[in-house]
Amino acid sequence: MSFPLAHPVDTTRIDADTIVTYPDGDLTSTGTVLIAQPVGDGRTAIVLDRTAFHAVDPVWPDQPADDGTLSVDGVVHPVVGAVVGAIDGENLFVGDVPVRTGTEGWAFVVCHVVEDADGLTPGTPVTVTVDPALRRALSAGHTGCHLASLALNAALAGLWSKEVQLDGRGSPNFDQLAITESRILPDGSLDTYRIGKSLRKKGFQAAELAGALDTVEAAANELLAGWLATGAAVSIARDGDGLGERRTWRCDLPDGTVEIPCGGTHLRSLSELASVTVDLDLHEMEGALELRMRTAATLSAAGTAEPPRAH
Numbered sequence: 001m002s003f004p005l006a007h008p009v010d011t012t013r014i015d016a017d018t019i020v021t022y023p024d025g026d027l028t029s030t031g032t033v034l035i036a037q038p039v040g041d042g043r044t045a046i047v048l049d050r051t052a053f054h055a056v057d058p059v060w061p062d063q064p065a066d067d068g069t070l071s072v073d074g075v076v077h078p079v080v081g082a083v084v085g086a087i088d089g090e091n092l093f094v095g096d097v098p099v100r101t102g103t104e105g106w107a108f109v110v111c112h113v114v115e116d117a118d119g120l121t122p123g124t125p126v127t128v129t130v131d132p133a134l135r136r137a138l139s140a141g142h143t144g145c146h147l148a149s150l151a152l153n154a155a156l157a158g159l160w161s162k163e164v165q166l167d168g169r170g171s172p173n174f175d176q177l178a179i180t181e182s183r184i185l186p187d188g189s190l191d192t193y194r195i196g197k198s199l200r201k202k203g204f205q206a207a208e209l210a211g212a213l214d215t216v217e218a219a220a221n222e223l224l225a226g227w228l229a230t231g232a233a234v235s236i237a238r239d240g241d242g243l244g245e246r247r248t249w250r251c252d253l254p255d256g257t258v259e260i261p262c263g264g265t266h267l268r269s270l271s272e273l274a275s276v277t278v279d280l281d282l283h284e285m286e287g288a289l290e291l292r293m294r295t296a297a298t299l300s301a302a303g304t305a306e307p308p309r310a311h
């Protein structure tokens with residue numbers, strides 16, 4: 001969802017980021033309307049002071065937005081999209097923010113886009129409700145995605161001939177150095193890596209990858225199965241509760257706690273997952289190699305029964 005215009009807003013109502021409660025796993029919240037900004041096509045972006053709704057960040061759109069509603073006095077307004085917006089002191093940018101989320105001097109806000117904004121005027125108290133099934137499936141996909149990236153890094157460690165930056169477990173960080181796109185899906189993810197000249201220069205033995213692909217995939221899947229068997233705890237640490245604050249995914253793997261910067265939502269424990277497996281595919285793409293990793297993260301039967309956290 002893209003809205004090309006910067007909308008002038010009365011910023012006397014906005015002096016801080018939207019307070020976000022989804023990192024704690026919240027599925028409902030109450031807040032007050034701060035801005036109701038028409039964005040074309042009869043749609044309106046609603047900014048609240050506080051929300052449980054996860055919005056997609058167009059700068060790095062890995063996890064899609066939640067599904068859900070805004071309700072006022074029993075009237076339910078379906079949210080048709082949710083994007084990160086930003087205010088520079090004069091204008092509200094909806095989904096077309098010219099700076100990275102967290103940039104100093106800007107307020108970052110969740111824009112809940114609705115088609116029917118009747119009654120959603122500034123000052124109105126609103127109840128936010130998030131679809132629990134989609135959230136849970138995306139959280140499973142996102143937790144699986146982080147684990148898979150760590151497993152891939154470890155499985156590829158032998159293909160590096162020079163020292164490069166390491167991930168949280170001490171493996172050469174192939175994921176960070178080569179990733180071009182990451183998409184969190186319900187119960188999985190799809191990560192795309194480009195292996196070109198610059199990665200070869202850093203010491204990645206690209207010519208050996210095709211022959212080693214099956215071994216790498218098997219090694220990653222073995223690591224993943226081992227980690228899942230520990231039922232390790234997962235949490236999100238954060239500097240503050242504003243949307244633009246830095247957040248970190250933490251998982252207590254057997255060889256130590258691993259941290260990865262992350263703006264998404266996650267499960268609370270690896271025991272909620274029945275399996276995480278990866279499938280690797282390597283092909284040529286515009287003079288380079290492209291590696292695609294499809295991750296399947298299956299929730300365990302017990303995990304799906306966990307009740308939503310009330311607030």
Ligand SMILES: [Zn+2]
Nearest residue numbers: 261262263264
């Ligand atoms: Zn993440």
